[in-house]
Amino acid sequence: MRKIINDPSNFVDELIDGILLAHPDKLKTPGDDKRILVRADAPTGRVGIVTGGGSGHLPLFKGYVGKGLCSGVAIGNVFSSPSAQQCFEAAKAVDGGAGVVYLYGNYGGDVFNFDLATDLAELEGIETRTVLGRDDVASQPKERKLDRRGVAGILFAFKGAGAAAERGDDLDAVAAVAEDIIENTATMGIGLSPTILPTTGKPSFELPDGEMEIGIGIHGESGIHRGPLETADQIVERLMQPLVADLELAQGDRIAVLVNGMGATPLEELYVMYRHVHKQAELLGVTIEKSYIGEYATSLEMAGASLSFLKLNDERLELLNAPAESPFFVEA
Amino acid sequence: MRKIINDPSNFVDELIDGILLAHPDKLKTPGDDKRILVRADAPTGRVGIVTGGGSGHLPLFKGYVGKGLCSGVAIGNVFSSPSAQQCFEAAKAVDGGAGVVYLYGNYGGDVFNFDLATDLAELEGIETRTVLGRDDVASQPKERKLDRRGVAGILFAFKGAGAAAERGDDLDAVAAVAEDIIENTATMGIGLSPTILPTTGKPSFELPDGEMEIGIGIHGESGIHRGPLETADQIVERLMQPLVADLELAQGDRIAVLVNGMGATPLEELYVMYRHVHKQAELLGVTIEKSYIGEYATSLEMAGASLSFLKLNDERLELLNAPAESPFFVEA
Amino acid sequence: MDVAGLNRAIRNSMVEIKQYADELRDLDTALGDGDLGITVSLGADAIIEALDATGDDVSAEEIIRSCAKAFANANPSTMAALVAGALLSGSRLWATTSELTTEDASAFARAAGESIGKRGKAAVGDKTILDALVPAGEALATSSDVAEALDRAIAAAEKAVVETTSMQSRRGRASWLQERSIGLQDPGATAFLRFLQSWKAANLDQA
């Protein structure tokens, strides 16, 4: 196992320690449980946004807690849900009376625990709404859209909902922004090497050199099929086609693009991909108004990439362009 | 070869295309040769800073062209120098009359080509100064300090010299800032897996699982020795000790820290490392005034990390904290 | 079985079930994210610890509630949340029972299955833990002899687990594999079978 770690069972606690030691001006832990991080200035009085999920995806989820982004995060073990209690505590710490949107990826473990947390929050008089990231088009066909898993595209929702909360939108409005963005986001990914859980030391799948997994998730899940490794341009076309179909993109449409590295893929390769995305969009008459290229939602040391599109309108673009700042994400 | 690329011989040109397509508001190419990128607003009238070197290190070097950073970059093939002509053209494009500092890593190929470029610049009446990054303490003992190679620590010099140029310092003053920062910077790295050149498809070294290379460079160079993989805390102590010795850090000193991932190492692991750096610094009575944790100078898909320290004084800290903005680096 | 016996029997089974962690990890790696081995082994440890703290002078309901809480928090995940909810549902039936029969066990399983079905929006045939739990629970009621009832439940679960292999996953992470899930054995159903087998192996003397 080629990892720079200590005892694997302390991995998550130690990395949170590192984050708190490095960014004491931006993040804090509201109580004794370090698995809950919130903005240093929480509660702000505005609508709170709480996200959460397993560890191993940095900068997702912990990295999107900050001004113009989420207000807090509940942190599970690597690829495991936080507990209901932790999800609830996070909401409690960020609620300043305006209520809290739970915004996280559609995974059974997370859903069951966050749902329990909404009950706990209700008991304490904290109003909550829940919006689920479910952007991965490979995970379910369009008829079962609501069952799709959430992957990198949730970044758009963090950014948009965070901006909406920052400008003072109320609870229902912030939830509606998140829902609107997720509804218009589509993602698909490929894997070139597996991920390795620190606790087990085992690769999530075996992939011979020269092959790729198509339609992978961000937890080392296998894809929907496997094929020979293609060129960057072929891969881009393979990923783009279902996104264009799903969002029904047509000439004149505007989009935001996220070319996301899964952890081990060089930034250089992501820019080679972006080049072709740009050219293909041009061919379709679709304008890229905003692009994010880099590691935004990873799967530890997995090699691979995902491509996300958000169909834009003026409102969505304005929210994406609003300022934001966390230790891991800055929109100046 | 697990890479998302097209024809390997087009790799660098395609990734530059991607950068230009993604960031037309921030970067431009001054002439026909795309291997030269400069700030979109160049020349600014202030002292120019031109860096350069091989590709494969993103965000180094191309990523540090922007406000409060370098003004331009000459771009070589993967791990290869740009040509003298390109180094010269970059200086010409950014010079607004105040002269240009060439600031790059101490590598034979780069030095020979940039030196030739200074001659060409002189012929055109452009005044230049040269400052070499040479922060890697593993590469030479202290007696041969000037022969050390430059690695991730050059980030501090980009940031400081860029801030000095932005505030209007003259050519000698900007060069002096860069030199002063480099003189007070020390770096050391370890590798957990090799890098693979796209053109040859060969790993730079073979490293059995469970071993690590100590004292590696950022071009897949082997380290000065090899040993069994240690825990994160042991690795941190192993990297820190020579930095502390080299900079003669003592109780009461202040430092900036850069925990840099080599490409494939998860951000989580870098934070686990930072945690221990922070604790060890505390034990020494050394205060960390600023920290950078992430991928700042990579070696394609190499796994591993480097640790850099910059010994601070008020001036250096002020320059580090000055605003900066490139598509790859933001100091808000 | 009395309450002290229940406490001991659970604890013994939890020690036993940890040996299947690697198998469950591998099954969940193929069909999901590979954490089921951890969920089960950390969950088992947490239950043992919780039972150590609980003591014997409590009701069967309270014992099961401690187990539910411990399992839910040890490694929160789908299985952890579903099993915890299922245990809580079942526990209510045992609030006043002091001598547990195979009938009680079967009723518990039925309540547990309903809870999982509701929370997980799942039914038998979706290729989940339910596929093993439901027929095994029914088998428990077919004999009042504990050993015989358990053997029948194990047989029913074993058959069901084998059958999951040819099915397509309809719920949870595995469902994202779509057609590719066919041919792989369901980890959750397997975990339930291993639990029954662990109970038998660990408690032979009491059976």
Next chain:
Amino acid sequence: MDVAGLNRAIRNSMVEIKQYADELRDLDTALGDGDLGITVSLGADAIIEALDATGDDVSAEEIIRSCAKAFANANPSTMAALVAGALLSGSRLWATTSELTTEDASAFARAAGESIGKRGKAAVGDKTILDALVPAGEALATSSDVAEALDRAIAAAEKAVVETTSMQSRRGRASWLQERSIGLQDPGATAFLRFLQSWKAANLDQA
């Protein structure tokens, strides 16, 4: 050898030397960054292209200058810069020479070595290309018969290359390996030996 012959001979050698690219890559991987194979193969292609464009009605000096420029820009690197500078230094000696002798070749090598030594701040014994170039250049002057002079140069370079293995690298990337560089053969010195051998193999008919 006349200028047309020189043009042809260089071109033939460049075709020949590319077969050593993998060997040079591997040597440079062990001691440096592995790009020497690329420098040599791209450089050889660039020289061939440049010579195609140059034609025969120019001086030997101009031919060498075209080679220098082409090699410098093909894959800029230490070897590219040092060899280009060396070629430019040597070329000056051939400005008015129309029939090249082994004496001329030896003088060229001497000038080339001085250029590399100056630019690279290197001397014989530092485990660089100089370790092969200097003795081979001296050997060239020991016979006026081209074939014999070349054989002696090759023998001298071969011996020197073998000797680099036990030395510690004092210059360039390899020097960063410090003691660990001992036991590895110098790629640059090897490249020079392969150049001489390519010259011989490709130009046997003219020799």
